[in-house]
Amino acid sequence: xxxxxxxxxxxxxxxxxxxxxxxxxxxxxxxxxxxxxxxxxxxxxxxxxxxxxxxxxxxxxxxxxxxxxxxxxxxxxxxxxxxxxxxxxxxxxxxxxxxxxxxxxxxxxxxxxxxxxxxxxxxxxxxxxxxxxxxxxxxxxxxxxxxxxxxxxxxxxxxxxxxxxxxxxxxxxxxxxxxxxxxxxxxxxxxxxxxxxxxxxxxxxxxxxxxxxxxxxxxxxxxxxxxxxxxxxxxxxxxxxxxxxxxxxxxxxxxxxxxxxxxxxxxxxxxxxxxxxxxxxxxxxxxxxxxxxxxxxxxxxxxxxxxxxxxxxxxxxxxxxxxxxxxxxxxxxxxxxxxxxxxxxxxxxxxxxxxxxxxxxxxxxxxxxxxxx
Numbered sequence: 301x302x303x304x305x306x307x308x309x310x311x312x313x314x315x316x317x318x319x320x321x322x323x324x325x326x327x328x329x330x331x332x333x334x335x336x337x338x339x340x341x342x343x344x345x346x347x348x349x350x351x352x353x354x355x356x357x358x359x360x361x362x363x364x365x366x367x368x369x370x371x372x373x374x375x376x377x378x379x380x381x382x383x384x385x386x387x388x389x390x391x392x393x394x395x396x397x398x399x400x401x402x403x404x405x406x407x408x409x410x411x412x413x414x415x416x417x418x419x420x421x422x423x424x425x426x427x428x429x430x431x432x433x434x435x436x437x438x439x440x441x442x443x444x445x446x447x448x449x450x451x452x453x454x455x456x457x458x459x460x461x462x463x464x465x466x467x468x469x470x471x472x473x474x475x476x477x478x479x480x481x482x483x484x485x486x487x488x489x490x491x492x493x494x495x496x497x498x499x500x501x502x503x504x505x506x507x508x509x510x511x512x513x514x515x516x517x518x519x520x521x522x523x524x525x526x527x528x529x530x531x532x533x534x535x536x537x538x539x540x541x542x543x544x545x546x547x548x549x550x551x552x553x554x555x556x557x558x559x560x561x562x563x564x565x566x567x568x569x570x571x572x573x574x575x576x577x578x579x580x581x582x583x584x585x586x587x588x589x590x591x592x593x594x595x596x597x598x599x600x601x602x603x604x605x606x607x608x609x610x611x612x613x614x615x616x617x618x619x620x621x622x623x624x625x626x627x628x629x630x631x632x633x634x635x636x637x638x639x640x641x642x643x644x645x646x647x648x649x650x651x652x653x654x655x656x657x658x659x660x661x662x663x664x665x666x667x668x669x670x671x672x673x
Contacts, residue, residue: 301415301436301474302652303448308429311398312343314593315391316429318582319602320377323391326593331371341592342367347398353666354394358406362393364666380429384418384569385612386578390429403655407437410515411444415471418570419480423471423507425514438467440656451652452644460635461493472503475510477631488631489640495632502622502629509618512611519611520618528613532556534601537586541579550613552579552601557609563620564613574616578609 310316317323330341342350350368363372375393382388394400404414408427416422417433428435440446447454447467457465476499478487490496513519521527528550538553548559567574582605584590585597640646 301438301448302450302648303440303655304434304436304653305401305404305655306399307416307432307435308397308401308404308427309347309399310390310430311345311348312396313584314343314596315393315396316380316382316388317597318388318605319598320389322585322597323377323389324374325596327371327374327391329593329596338368343592345398348395352395355402355666357392357394357400358402359408360392360405363395367395379426381414381416381422381424381426381432382430383432383577383581384422385574385615386581387424387426387608388429388581390427401435404435404437406655406658407439407442409442411439411442413438413468413471413511415474417480417485419485420569421475421478421485422569423475423510425511438471441658446656448652450645450648456635456640456643456645457489457496460491461496468507469500469503472507473499474503475506476500476503476626476629489635490631491633491635495630499629499631502625506619506622506626509615509622512615520614522614522617526559526561526617528557528560528610530555530606530610531558533603534606537599537601538579541576550575550609552606552609555601555606557606557613560613561617561620564616567616567620575609575612578612 314326315323317326330338333341339350344350348354351366353366354364356362356364360375360378362375363370365372375391377389378392379387380390394402404427412425414424414426414428415436415438416424416428417436419433422428422432437448438444440448444467447470449467449470453470454465454467457470473496474485474487477490478485480486490499508517509520511517531549532555534552534555536553538555540553542551543549543560543565544551545562545565548561550557550560550565565573565575569577585595637646
């Protein structure tokens with residue numbers, strides 16, 4: 301996957317939140333303020349101030365006048381991956397984001413999947429936003445028209461393994477066989493068709509769990525009797541997150557969820573427990589040092605967050621179950637490097653490392669100006 305892009309650099313935390321209602325409240329507070337108070341709430345950076353001009357994000361309708369002059373209507377939030385396994389919402393207004401990566405927005409659609417080196421590979425149907433790692437889109441153009449794969453790779457794999465190989469197959473193989481290495485994420489390519497098929501089967505299961513029902517798929521489920529349920533609803537705001545391994549019980553204040561496998565509670569990404577990081581992100585606006593727009597958030601625990609928590613527990617439990625199988629997976633004999641070179645796969649051309657030209661319509665620039673094409 302030669303084309304890689306650095307992660308979105310938001311520059312200010314308040315542009316993302318776990319629920320869209322919080323973003324509307326923050327927008328209302330910001331646009332209702334004036335002068336020095338608006339500047340304080342905005343939190344200017346070297347890249348973005350209230351007087352900076354910025355183009356509309358591709359595929360989004362948002363104001364392009366200077367924010368200080370005309371904030372414009374509320375930009376409808378979009379779903380993003382804010383942290384490993386933490387789906388939140390983002391205000392899609394480039395005037396508010398230090399580095400929004402327009403090239404990624406141009407290829408963001410219902411066909412796209414994003415692989416994120418975090419350093420273990422994450423795959424999401426939502427645009428990754430934040431300090432996650434390098435982003436590798438599966439497709440270089442909208443509609444899944446061109447895979448972000450080294451030229452010649454798909455025909456070579458199809459010839460070796462006796463069948464049609466799709467870009468999603470390659471992504472599934474990467475999930476099963478790829479590993480972080482000293483040169484980045486390293487992907488061995490199997491020469492044995494049996495090992496290839498075994499890797500695809502494992503990778504498709506991993507992908508299904510990571511996507512969590514995105515793109516119209518069925519959300520992953522644990523077998524009956526092992527599915528987590530709400531045993532006691534959360535009332536008020538939970539004062540903490542706790543876990544009892546003996547009863548497999550997760551507590552959020554007076555709320556109780558069980559059964560929660562110990563492997564789901566212990567599951568880590570980037571060195572921290574995912575469930576604890578997820579809960580902390582939803583309590584950030586209540587922290588003692590939260591200030592300005594960052595301090596705006598729901599007064600009570602939204603019921604929708606408990607539903608999200610149940611889905612997250614299921615995801616982590618299933619990934620933990622697949623982890624030993626993935627760790628033990630061996631690709632077997634590898635395709636020789638000389639064959640990859642002869643097939644035009646290695647080295648990938650420089651053009652494959654750059655975004656494709658997908659500017660098939662006019663995009664509104666700063667101040668409502670359009671580029672001359």
